[in-house]
Amino acid sequence: MGNVEFDKACRPETVKLPFMLDFYPLEDSKNTMIGQFFTSLKQGRLTTTKCKKCGKLLWPPRIVCSNCLSNELEWVDLGTEGELYAFTEMKLGAPLGFVQDAPFSIGIVKIGGLLISARIDNAKYDQLKMGENLQLKIVELEDGRVFYRFRKP
Amino acid sequence: MRKVAIVGGGATRCGKREASWRDLAQEAGKAMFENVPNLSQKDVDSLIVGAAQPERFAFQAHVAPLVAEYLGIMPRKVLARTELMCASGQAAIRYAYACVASGLSDVAAAFGVEKMFMPDMAEAQTNMTCVLDREWDGVNALSAPPFFAMTAQRHMFEYGTTKEQMALVSVKNHRYSALNPLAQFPKEVTVDDVLKSVMIAPPLQLLDCSGITDGAAGVIMVPADDAKKYTDTPMYVVGSGQANIGNTVGNLANMTEWIPLKMAAQEAFQTAHIAADDVDLAEVHDCFTISEIMEYEAFGWCEKGKGGKFIEEGQPFIGGKVAVNPRGGLLGCGHPLGATAILQTLDILQQFRGEVPKGRYVEGAEVALAHNLSGPANVHSIMVYSR
Numbered sequence: 001m002g003n004v005e006f007d008k009a010c011r012p013e014t015v016k017l018p019f020m021l022d023f024y025p026l027e028d029s030k031n032t033m034i035g036q037f038f039t040s041l042k043q044g045r046l047t048t049t050k051c052k053k054c055g056k057l058l059w060p061p062r063i064v065c066s067n068c069l070s071n072e073l074e075w076v077d078l079g080t081e082g083e084l085y086a087f088t089e090m091k092l093g094a095p096l097g098f099v100q101d102a103p104f105s106i107g108i109v110k111i112g113g114l115l116i117s118a119r120i121d122n123a124k125y126d127q128l129k130m131g132e133n134l135q136l137k138i139v140e141l142e143d144g145r146v147f148y149r150f151r152k153p
Numbered sequence: 154m155r156k157v158a159i160v161g162g163g164a165t166r167c168g169k170r171e172a173s174w175r176d177l178a179q180e181a182g183k184a185m186f187e188n189v190p191n192l193s194q195k196d197v198d199s200l201i202v203g204a205a206q207p208e209r210f211a212f213q214a215h216v217a218p219l220v221a222e223y224l225g226i227m228p229r230k231v232l233a234r235t236e237l238m239c240a241s242g243q244a245a246i247r248y249a250y251a252c253v254a255s256g257l258s259d260v261a262a263a264f265g266v267e268k269m270f271m272p273d274m275a276e277a278q279t280n281m282t283c284v285l286d287r288e289w290d291g292v293n294a295l296s297a298p299p300f301f302a303m304t305a306q307r308h309m310f311e312y313g314t315t316k317e318q319m320a321l322v323s324v325k326n327h328r329y330s331a332l333n334p335l336a337q338f339p340k341e342v343t344v345d346d347v348l349k350s351v352m353i354a355p356p357l358q359l360l361d362c363s364g365i366t367d368g369a370a371g372v373i374m375v376p377a378d379d380a381k382k383y384t385d386t387p388m389y390v391v392g393s394g395q396a397n398i399g400n401t402v403g404n405l406a407n408m409t410e411w412i413p414l415k416m417a418a419q420e421a422f423q424t425a426h427i428a429a430d431d432v433d434l435a436e437v438h439d440c441f442t443i444s445e446i447m448e449y450e451a452f453g454w455c456e457k458g459k460g461g462k463f464i465e466e467g468q469p470f471i472g473g474k475v476a477v478n479p480r481g482g483l484l485g486c487g488h489p490l491g492a493t494a495i496l497q498t499l500d501i502l503q504q505f506r507g508e509v510p511k512g513r514y515v516e517g518a519e520v521a522l523a524h525n526l527s528g529p530a531n532v533h534s535i536m537v538y539s540r
Contacts, residue, residue: 021279023282023287023288023291023292023294024288024292025288025292059289059401059403059404060286060288060289060401085307086303086304086306086307086408087303087306088299088302088303088306088354088355088356088357089354089355090294090298090299090354091352091353091354091355092351092352092353092354093278093296093298093353093354094275094278094294095275095278095279095281095282095294095296096275096276096278096279097279098294104294106293106294106295106299106303107303108303108402108403108408114403115403115404116289116402116403117289117290117293117295117402117403118293119293119294125355130306130310147292
């Protein structure tokens with residue numbers, strides 16, 4: 001083929017998990033204005049924001065009240081015990097970053113007057129019951145970030 | 154507001170296609186234009202492209218001008234891509250409808266494309282996990298199957314809905330998709346097949362879930378006064394509705410009663426000057442079997458909590474109270490996110506034109522609706538059509 005040159009092009013053999021495919025939020029004050037949530041979590045406290053002006057309890061935690069637009073919010077504790085509202089188990093179809101954990105249980109938990117989704121760490125689907133009590137649990141990632149889960153007491 | 158008509162459209166076959174995002178767009182574009190022979194590409198002044206996640210699935214943003222170039226369209230009124238996840242195509246139709254109704258556009262194409270099969274399917278599953286609030290729900294691996302599994306669990310708990318009733322939805326929709334040449338799963342299934350299929354997220358099994366799908370489709374919308382220039386058999390937009398409440402899973406209005414769907418349905422029926430019972434044919438969003446059961450209830454075709462009984466009695470089959478998903482649904486045809494609503498709409502047009510096979514033809518249908526939910530069923534979008 002005349003003067004056509006054939007050459008190789010290179011791509012890196014492995015790529016570090018890019019941060020936008022990392023499900024966990026960036027927690028430090030350089031990256032978020034609700035860093036206090038994670039600071040409290042490191043102390044074993046699950047908290048959220050409450051509007052000082054209209055009194056609305058806001059989940060997820062935020063910096064502006066969606067009800068009255070006030071930015072005077074305070075941190076309140078939700079407690080450490082919840083009640084299981086609904087649950088399932090991720091058997092097939094787990095995303096990258098969680099595949100190694102599958103199968104694992106996921107639930108919606110009633111806590112502190114809210115419903116929040118969370119992983120349930122120490123029980124399979126067959127071992128869970130609607131309405132049963134669950135205990136807060138904190139997991140730490142290898143880079144020091146933390147997140148909440150629940151467990152059967 | 155001007156009355157708006159759909160004068161034609163076309164689509165690709167859906168499924169695991171040996172084709173790229175661009176191939177799918179071209180295939181559907183060619184089919185769409187060939188269906189409206191009196192229209193040239195240059196007549197299209199507006200193009201709205203429904204695409205949920207081209208950045209993730211095909212590493213491509215700015216897809217509306219990409220489609221315009223490939224299809225030889227030169228938009229000069231309105232050009233945009235709509236993203237409303239599973240309802241991205243319905244958003245494209247709603248947007249195109251608004252453009253034509255307002256007088257801004259005289260010929261608008263509502264188009265939809267999704268390429269979902271990837272070499273590593275875990276990557277596709279990953280994409281689907283940033284649909285719910287990624288930092289508070291996605292982080293718990295809450296993609297669609299676990300979310301709708303918990304919805305099903307609550308519905309079974311509160312209303313006594315059974316897995317057999319849910320399975321019947323899959324049986325019905327596969328019965329019709331078996332007669333649809335565009336369907337991803339053109340094969341009938343039995344209740345037993347559904348109950349024996351692999352467990353995805355209990356109580357949902359594989360045949361309770363719609364698929365990962367490649368596909369594309371487009372329809373042409375014009376002012377009703379111009380419709381007969383293009384076809385003897387247009388279909389008219391007669392009503393619509395859309396509503397949203399909350400986003401994070403814990404902030405939904407109600408997990409087992411889709412309040413935003415009731416609101417959107419009420420708006421759709423009011424604008425169309427009809428009642429729920431006037432609907433002859435409904436293409437509704439059966440992303441999971443439980444979804445369709447809850448939709449019977451929210452549309453008011455049966456009492457709250459009696460959706461399971463409604464299908465047990467055969468009411469949503471052709472010949473029953475209302476023909477639900479005679480196209481074959483998302484369960485039978487697949488769910489190429491951005492293209493899904495366009496495929497539903499196109500099938501309604503073909504129903505009105507009498508172009509569908511006998512076993513899934515709804516004879517004498519005058520009023521039809523297309524519905525999509527998106528996210529954790531916090532958003533519902535509906536269009537109502539008539540002959």
